[in-house]
Amino acid sequence: MALPDFARVIHTYERVSTPLGRWLSEQQRDELGARLQTKAEQLHPRIMVYGNYNAGKSTLLNALMGRADAKMADRPETAAVTEYRWGNYTLLDTPGIDAPIEHEEVAENQLQNSEVVLFVVAAGGATDEAKTWERLVDIVASERRLMLIVNNKAGITVGDRDYVGITDRLRIHLQRAASERGIENILDKVPVQWVNARSALKGRLEDKAPLVSASGILDLEEALGDFLEQSDTGTIFKACRKDLVVAIEQANLRLVQAGNDRQAEALTKAKLQIENERSRLTACLNDHLDRDCRSAKQAIVSLITSVAEGQVRGDTNQAMEEGAAEVVQSLGDKLMRTLEYELPKTQQSLGEIGEKLAESTLRHADAMLNADLDAPQDAGESILSPAIKDALKKVPMGNVKDMTEQGVKAALELGKEFLPKLFKGIGPKTMGRWASTAGRWAGPLVQVGVALYDIYQAIRTENAEKAAQARRTKAIDDSASSFVHDLRQAYQFQITLVVEQVFKPMDEWIDAQSQALVQQDKAAENDRILFEQALIELRPQD
Numbered sequence: 001m002a003l004p005d006f007a008r009v010i011h012t013y014e015r016v017s018t019p020l021g022r023w024l025s026e027q028q029r030d031e032l033g034a035r036l037q038t039k040a041e042q043l044h045p046r047i048m049v050y051g052n053y054n055a056g057k058s059t060l061l062n063a064l065m066g067r068a069d070a071k072m073a074d075r076p077e078t079a080a081v082t083e084y085r086w087g088n089y090t091l092l093d094t095p096g097i098d099a100p101i102e103h104e105e106v107a108e109n110q111l112q113n114s115e116v117v118l119f120v121v122a123a124g125g126a127t128d129e130a131k132t133w134e135r136l137v138d139i140v141a142s143e144r145r146l147m148l149i150v151n152n153k154a155g156i157t158v159g160d161r162d163y164v165g166i167t168d169r170l171r172i173h174l175q176r177a178a179s180e181r182g183i184e185n186i187l188d189k190v191p192v193q194w195v196n197a198r199s200a201l202k203g204r205l206e207d208k209a210p211l212v213s214a215s216g217i218l219d220l221e222e223a224l225g226d227f228l229e230q231s232d233t234g235t236i237f238k239a240c241r242k243d244l245v246v247a248i249e250q251a252n253l254r255l256v257q258a259g260n261d262r263q264a265e266a267l268t269k270a271k272l273q274i275e276n277e278r279s280r281l282t283a284c285l286n287d288h289l290d291r292d293c294r295s296a297k298q299a300i301v302s303l304i305t306s307v308a309e310g311q312v313r314g315d316t317n318q319a320m321e322e323g324a325a326e327v328v329q330s331l332g333d334k335l336m337r338t339l340e341y342e343l344p345k346t347q348q349s350l351g352e353i354g355e356k357l358a359e360s361t362l363r364h365a366d367a368m369l370n371a372d373l374d375a376p377q378d379a380g381e382s383i384l385s386p387a388i389k390d391a392l393k394k395v396p397m398g399n400v401k402d403m404t405e406q407g408v409k410a411a412l413e414l415g416k417e418f419l420p421k422l423f424k425g426i427g428p429k430t431m432g433r434w435a436s437t438a439g440r441w442a443g444p445l446v447q448v449g450v451a452l453y454d455i456y457q458a459i460r461t462e463n464a465e466k467a468a469q470a471r472r473t474k475a476i477d478d479s480a481s482s483f484v485h486d487l488r489q490a491y492q493f494q495i496t497l498v499v500e501q502v503f504k505p506m507d508e509w510i511d512a513q514s515q516a517l518v519q520q521d522k523a524a525e526n527d528r529i530l531f532e533q534a535l536i537e538l539r540p541q542d
Helices: 006-023 026-042 057-065 101-111 130-141 161-181 197-205 209-215 217-229 232-258 262-308 316-368 386-393 397-418 428-437 442-461 465-516 522-537
Strands: 046-051 082-086 089-093 116-122 145-151 192-195
Touching: 006 026, 006 232, 006 522, 026 232, 046 057, 046 101, 057 082, 057 089, 057 116, 057 145, 057 197, 057 217, 116 130, 130 145, 130 161, 145 161, 145 217, 161 192, 161 465, 192 217, 197 209, 197 217, 209 217, 232 262, 232 522, 262 316, 262 465, 316 397, 316 465, 397 465
Parallel strands: 046 089, 046 116, 116 145, 145 192
Antiparallel strands: 082 089
16 A cells, blocks of 8 residues: 555645636635645654664665665764655654663654654564563554564575564564563564665665565555554545545536536546446455455465474475465456456446437537427438538447447456466476565465474473464464465456456547547646546555
8 A cells, every 4th residue: 555645635736726726716726725735734744763773774764765865884873863854754763772861862752753663673683682672562552553674684585484483583572572561462563574675775776676676665665554544644644635636526527517518518427437437346346356365365374374283294385386276266266256247237337328428429419500309300311410420420329338348348358368377387387486476475385384384393392382373373374464465466457457458448439539529728628637637646546
């Protein structure tokens, strides 16, 4: 999920400010602008970066910003809290936990005003010090949202034995410190994010997208978006975005009405109806996918658990491959059944929209000639002038039914062709490639299962068996979540392609209608384009 971006809303408002004043009123426009600006200034979320010195706090800051503003060194460089603007957010670079007491007091004051705390430790660094975990738990106890950021300086492969072992040790420290403070369910309250801050910074400074993607910085930013989406910041951001969208839609409608063009109004209405149906279909398919992914996750959890507990006989790799392939196939089959059920509904809805618009086009053309549709006519006689008939030939009004059938048929064929092949061929030859080309798939799943099997053989001799069980459960859940996350993204991409295919004929027809019916002056047309672009920019970002 993208970070709530007030700057994007304000920038969009500034772009459409002049036409908003023209089609609404300057007073309405100014009142809206004042409300948006006030909310943006009041809600200026602060993200505090905290932790041990030399853990990579400043490097992480620079990686997030994509510029080397914060000083980076192998010795303590930050003596006070330093603020950096990051879009509509403020990033705070703080002294380390081992800083002088007066510097820690400054950091404590800033902590109270921070929306999120990124607590940075280095993978394999000084993570065994009790003070580190006591301080982290203190922050959680103060009801601040906190993420534990593991700076992967050594380039440990996500999912391998070292990764599992280090993550497990970190959670042991969390559990112990939280237990002493009487805090329960600490593992659910403190998500763990791995990131190679130096690689992320290098990738962004040198514009190397693969390096940025591999660093884990994008996953961290997505998690930040989830944190802020659940806060007051996210709620107020949605309200501000909605206010601007409503104002633009009202202005766009008045623009159409001012041209005394009923057909343009009908076209705008049809566009909104098509967008509503597009949103309904997309949301419906994604809801089904989310529900099916939850079931898939439980299946993967059971699969990894069976490996971790040594319940699998024979070839562990083969068992994991077959289990993962079965989950993938099941998810694809369910999605195909959903498509076969939902697409006919969309076909019917688009057909009705198109037929109403075609009728409106005919009525509009007749009105231009001041003709009476109810007037008696001789057989075969047309009430439309040759010029109007020639213009209407350019708009395929008679093929609405064919167009909707064509789109749905193409979409179903696309689904039948690609969904079964999406992850077909899970086997030993492909497992080695998955880690680098298809996300965290069965190869890493096997590694996690085997690593957990080795680690948790000691559970029977460990005093804190309940705590160890909780760590194992969390590690398995993390791996299953990662697998299903990648799987969901892949199927979600296919959903996007299918929806595009369904609406393509209708979209092309609507575009042709729009081009044929542009009759207003240049200023009004420019305003219309601005409004449409603004509405696209304001769409929620996943």
